[in-house]
Amino acid sequence: MNQLPKRKDVALEHRWNLEDLFPNQQAWDKEYQLVKDDLKEIGRFEGKLNDPAAIKKCFELEDKISLHTERLYVYANMKHHEDMADPTYQALSDKSKKLSVEANEAMSFISPEILSLTDEQLHKLVENPELSFYKRTLEEMIRQKQHVLSKTEEALLAQVGNLSQAPGTIFGMLNNADLKFPKVKNEHGEEIELTHGRYIQFLESKDREVRKQAFEAMYSTYAKQKNTLAATLAANVTKNIFYAKARKYPSTLEMSLFGDNIKKEVYTNLIDAIHESLPLMYRYMELRKKLLKVDELHMYDLFAPLVDEYKMDITFPEAKQMVKESLKPLGDDYLGILQEGFDNRWIDIYENEGKRNGAYSWGAYGTHPYVLLNHKDNLNSMFTLTHEMGHALHSYLSDVNQPYRYAQYTIFLAEVASTLNEALLMDYMLKKSTDKKEKMYLLTYYMDQFRTTVFRQTMFAEFEKIIHEKAEQGESLTPQLLSQIYYDLNVLYYGKGMVVDQDIEMEWARIPHFYNSFYVYKYATGFSAATSFAKQILEEGEPAVQRYIGFLKSGGSDYSINILKRAGVDMSSPEPIKQAMSVFKELLEQMEALAK
Template identity: 75%
Template sequence: MSDVVKRQDVPKDQQWKLEDLFASQQAWDQEYQTVKDQLGKVSAYHGKLTDAASVKACFSLEDEISLHTERLYVYANMRHHEDTAEPTYQALSEKSKKLSVDVNETLSFITPEILSLSDAQLDQFINDPELSKYKFTLTEMKREKAHVLSKAEEALLAQVGNISQAPNTIYGMINNADMKFPKVKDEKGVERELTHGSYITFLESDNAEVRRNAFKAVYETYGKQKNTIAATLSANVTKNIFYARARKYPSVLEMSLYGDNIPKEVYSNLIDTIHEHLPLMHRYMNLRKKLLKVDELHMYDLFAPLVDEFKMDITYDEAKKMVLESLHPLGDDYLNNLKNGFDDGWIDVHENEGKRSGAYSWGAYGTHPYVLLNHKENLNSMFTLAHEMGHALHSFYSDTNLEYRDAQYTIFLAEVASTLNEALLMNYMLKKAENDPKMKMYLLTYYADQFRTTVFRQTMFAEFEKIIHERAEQGDALTPQELSKIYYDLNVQYYGKDMVIDKEIEMEWARIPHFYTSFYVYKYATGFSAATSFSKQILEEGAPAVDRYLGFLKSGGSDYSINILKKAGVDMSSPQPIREAMDVFKKLIEDMEQLTSK
């Protein structure tokens, strides 16, 4: 018997209030019809976007349609996520997806039509007071113009779009459908299924043999497919080079950073500054070796528990209370909005039958944000609550301070507010654990591992992507041997001499799906570093730093990401924020070493 409740049995005060978006199904249907009617008006602007008045009217209609569509889409899908087996909302979700496709197609002529104008005319629009609301949009369009091709060439590139999905699709099929791992014995000698999902559970075992056998089984299986997977990764790199050259970018890296207008230095600074601080990572590995009491530390020991599992039973009410107390440094305004979020139906709290797994923050402009949780009474769930409410408050401040199209912030900024909340919660928890060495050690290892996985490991991935693209751009072939050598050497460099770099790890590149969304992973490391830098400033400076940080939350996407952060006191084009994050990491290691020596 399942002890998971059915949706209709979930208490109202533990459910989000989607009625704040649409009071009834009838209200949703009416808004759906409104969008359908508005779409009919769009064609009046075809070929007419040549003067400020027409552009303004067209943008205004585009905003209206986009906002209504977003509301319809978000509501339908959040209803669907409450119970994914419920047919009414399955259908509503599909209906909203179809509408989104129609809307995108109908509005797709706007950008190319404006970009067909001369630079002089675009400049005129950018400086026209009548279009001041759209100044950033028009500036962005002009910036992109350098890489937009003729109508015929764009049509041709659009047709290549489906083919360009092939490397990712084929890799997904090999990795998710065709890849079969052997069975592995668990601690009790029972043969268990080894899957993508269970692999980490095996690596977290306190039995070294279980860890080693799972590790070897996974990489031997990838090794058997190395030629095929090297071909898919190489094809993905070739596709990237094709687009970069077709669109006249100096390199794939610069093409990937162009969308968010991120200078190339941000990427190279991250790698260079992490290289500077690799001795800290090596010191952490040395400490790991001591704590695990092993003669040799292997790659399969990275997830092994360093301290006995510290059970913390934290109810949802206690989690809310601790999150509120930990975010005290952010001031009354932030705390009041956070309390409203807790009390006013923003959050869907517990698991129920059919509910979507995981956690997220979502919503639509004009209504408060929403958070989906599947809360368990443990430390991890409390950190998830702090994390998702960080996203929610970022959206809340952006939406309440900005016009619709300026409120949407980029992925580059998205993880900063969520990770900052986690950093402040960790700081609060460590203070609470001052007289409890077991709890303190548990928290320190939890936090240090976040640095290892989010900053060091993602930077190593980012460096691997940079190297393989540069080699391919110079005309080198990306053979499985070449890919494995590059990857193995990076592991040697990043983990240091206290780690036995097992031969099998050279195949790890083959199991990282992120390499098919090129030059994306660096954002995890920069976001984490920016958040750590913010938390350090807030805890050390107080009010002035809080004001800058709230300014960041209120800026949404009203300027380029790098400028928004810079105004708030975090300059990602310099090594400073990463160095500040490394100072925090260093202090964690010192505290752990101190506890170990007692």
């Protein structure tokens, strides 16, 4: 069946039940009007936020507006994602976006006004019993105060905001619209145009010549634009340095970590611990070379399949069953919520015409979370299901156990629950598997997740750290310098047993994450924290499970590092990274044994 069904033809049980959020359009309209009325109300507090009673009332109204705006926004956009071509929900989505902007503008006076109070007044507010519920909010404001400027300076910085997006916007245009890649011959000798989407497919080809051609075509295209791309990335670094200086941060790195209250050591520990574990990566590359039966392993061989065509057909009901079985170590309460999600249409399962691609977990406080999938009957989709349900249960447990203001967890914590579910599913499948080919297929899948999420993202993080430090010391980020730094890092991370092709020196030019600076390290720390949790749960059982469930219930009620620490994962030490690396080593040993 090649024809995708229209949205109206999708069976009810395969669709999410958005009526749990709003029973109908009238209910949405009514809540929209409520927010509009409340927005008129909030302005009355301006100029009065020096009195505990007024601050309390203002915070209460702020929470009310934020919650209702979020509900309206989430519903409108999820309806829009069911069929992106439907004009009704395109319009509703726009309407909800405009309301969000309006709400943010209306409430933007709150923080600056409270922060304009003297330190003494602020500390009195923190100690005021009437404001005890908002103690964490006030303490966080005080922590941020040293980097908040005067009203006029803040207004000026806000105006620079649009300018500061320019490097990322220019890169996006160049990368997505203007760069044209040449044609590459596929396995059947057909000439196919290389695109971002097809690049990995070419690299996964069994035909080595196809891989090599795609690799060279990709990087030679970037090399032709190297001066423009280097100037764009350098402009982004300059922008970061400007903000760090304006806001009085010691460095760009410390500015980026400040929001989550994360010490620089978390970032440097990650890099140091991965450096220590690089011999394991070199061993994995040697094994890849052996399994691919090649004299030299090249950069374009990193995605080549190690197991001849191995297909796993897994239907959605089978995927649900396996996910449930694999999550048994997390206990009956967790499984009960998972089952509730399966039974009560939290999930939009299959693709339909016009539906948004990809997968996500989303929702609004006060209603259960939702999951959007585009399920195919394969291994990847089963891992996507457990991944997104990990997010969903994290949100569910945070929302049930935390008040609205403290329920939202940070991006630093966001990937832990989803990746932990994947780790438990992989452990379950490996233990259950008796087929040598299947086992090798699973191990390769998992090892490559370690390679791309922990090693590669750490290499990216190290690249960002080096180029910002060089620019802070006054060096010019020329294309030659950027390429040299990037090439040397690849040699360091992949080792002498690998031919690090010169073309890879241009890879920095195609990574969009470099325009969202110092962000990628969170993938590596999240994956490591999840792997560490999984190891503790499988080895210790109940006590580790209780700590982990405590983590899921914490939401954003404390700083991320503290929440993880209480649950038994101390990211301020290299220990969790080392635990993750010990799992990588075990998997590598299993693969080496199978390859004999």
